[in-house]
Amino acid sequence: MGNDKNIGVAFLEAAARNPDLLAIVTADYMLNYTQLARLAKSYARNMQIRGVKNGSTVLVETTDVTVAMATVLATALLGARWISYRSYNTLSDLVIPTHRFCALGTPPGPGFVTIDRSWDTSDLPIDAPFVPDAEISLDVPWLYVATSGTTGRPKLIGMGQSTIYRRSIIVADDYRERETVCCCLFDCVAFPFVTRAIATFVNGCTLVYGIDPRHWPRAGVNLVMCSPSHAGQILADVQIRPKIREIHLAGARLPDALAARLFDSFETVIDLYASSESNRSYKNIKRRNADGTVTTIGQPLDSQVQIVDADGGPCPQGVEGIVRVKNPYLATGYLNNPTAQRASFRDGWFYPGDIAYWSPENALVTVSRTDDVINLGGVKVNAVMIDGLIQSVDGVADGLCFRSPFEHEPNLLMCAIVPAEGQALATLSDQLSATFEKHLKPAERPKRVVVMDAIPRAHDGGAQRWLCVQKYEKMHTG
Structure with missing residues (x-):
């Protein structure tokens, strides 16, 4: 697409529009957009000093949300690839890092350079521009991510900046500039977190991380993003007052019993059908009825989502079939895994491996996975x-x-x-x-x-x- 942007540049543009807006809020500190922009440029300069350039592959180990996001933005500005230690540790045979960085603490292995306090500042003036290399391609892999591995050995995806930018812009209805305050419960180097954080920053919103849910209203949180597993562990027995505007859950089917409990703390509960390969694809909106039961109403998003039979024909309502998804920002496939590539990416469609059916209310109801059928x-x-x-x-x-x-x-x-x-x-x-x-x-x-x-x-x-x-x-x- 002709309007694709370097993610680092898109963030710096958002920072120029919103210099005093809070970018990151944690239990211990807050950073506004000006401060995070300066940090991202400082990290980029420090990486350059250590030889990182267009085409390098940067391995990062950290549990610090600011270090995670500053390294993500810095690699975007430099045209370097970014991979978390978690993903690398799972699929180390597929990626060869050229540089290894870790936050303060014990390095996970030899060859790691510690990101210490000296990285927080540089001789770069606060308003100095950072002009990326003109040769940076937005279509080559930038973020490497290992899939969750729920259906077999995790697979590695390489996402270009153009794909991530399109995904960030298409969700702008969820991330309203200077209004949305998003709290994401995924780990700060997990792909679901990184992509949501990028969307938060590109669209000029605030990211909250690591704060007790009971304090979310005080922090202004109005959008929470997590998996049903997170919700069951962290939110099921917590009653938040005043209620938060909205919660989006993805990664697994949301049980109605859990959805009913979430209405005690959230005004709107949305079950998203999503994956690393396809982004959010379909929305199931939950409604709690007067008798406490939950109704689910389906709503299409920007993707084509079909349920088909073994021959590719559409399944009628209520009939189980195979889910497939198509949109302009699908992952292009898996690295060095032609078998999985052929199984999941066919004729412009992504096949997540889910078995589902359409309900009378147009909800997408997942039943099982093609991989969850064991042949004895x-x-x-x-x-x-x-x-x-x-x-x-x-x-x-x-x-x-x-x-x-x-x-x-x-x-x-x-x-x-x-x-x-x-x-x-x-x-x-x-x-x-x-x-x-x-x-x-x-x-x-x-x-x-x-x-x-x-x-x-x-x-x-x-x-x-x-x-x-x-x-x-x-x-x-x-």
């Missing part, structure tokens, strides 16, 4: 449904099912659990067996229970079944 020698079982049965047993703190990876255990469905404190395994095994016998056919039932210290989950709360398989392998191979 021809018997296909719904893993998500079985996960729910496992988690419904009293005394099970968490759990899921998976297929044994060992050849001597062909088609063996396993049940991994985290027992609640004080629960005996023998008792839980009996309760699980009774639950399976009541709800599942013999061929669909997990045949063995294995205890784990924790169920691997992604940042959005989704189960990482593949990591559960790896843990089981290590338990039995030493």
Whole structure:
């Protein structure tokens, strides 16, 4: 698109329009746009001194939101690529960093340069412009992000600045300049956070991070963004007064029971269908009725979202099918993963791997994932449904099912659990067996229970079944 902009330049333009507007608010400090702009330019100069240039790949490890965002903006200005240590640690075989930076603290490995207080200032005058290299391409990868891994080994995406800019502008209805104060509950180097923070800054809004929810009204928060997992852990038992204007949840289906509780603290509850590959694609608006039940009304956004059958034909209302999404700012694919590329990106469409149907109110109702169907020698079982049965047993703190990876255990469905404190395994095994016998056919039932210290989950709360398989392998191979 002809109007695409360098993200760093777009931020500096927003800073020029809103010099005194608060950009970042935390429990410990506040930065206005002028201060964050100077910090981003100072970081860029410090990176230049250390050899970072157009085409470099910068690895960043930090838990500090300001360091995270200043490095993101600095790499945009320099034309360097940015990747968090979390993503790199997951897929280190796909990216070779040229430079490694970490915030104050213990470096995660050799070769890291510490970002100390000297980076906060430079000899750069506060109003001095920073002119990016004219050769910077906005279409080459800039942000590297690992997908959540809920459906298998995480995959790596490289997003260009043009794609991120388009995504930031298309959501301007959510980020109203000088009005929206956004609090995002994702970790500050997670892709869902970084993209929302960029949209916040490009559109001239305020970002709140790390503040107790009970203090959000005092900070002026009027938009909260998180996953259903975050909401269940942090917000379900908190009543915020006065109510916050709006909460957007993405990353997994929002249960109606949780949505009903969120209405105690939020005026509007929106369940977004979204992914790293496609951005937000469809909006499910929740309504709490007088009797406490929840109604969901679907509303299209700027993407084409279809539910199709195996031949690509549209499914009628109420009939389950495969979800596919198309828009002008899809990711172009996965790095060095042609198998996943062919499966997920076809004929201009992105296939997230979800099975869903359209409700009478046009809500997009996800049921399961294509990857959540486990084939046990021809018997296909719904893993998500079985996960729910496992988690419904009293005394099970968490759990899921998976297929044994060992050849001597062909088609063996396993049940991994985290027992609640004080629960005996023998008792839980009996309760699980009774639950399976009541709800599942013999061929669909997990045949063995294995205890784990924790169920691997992604940042959005989704189960990482593949990591559960790896843990089981290590338990039995030493």
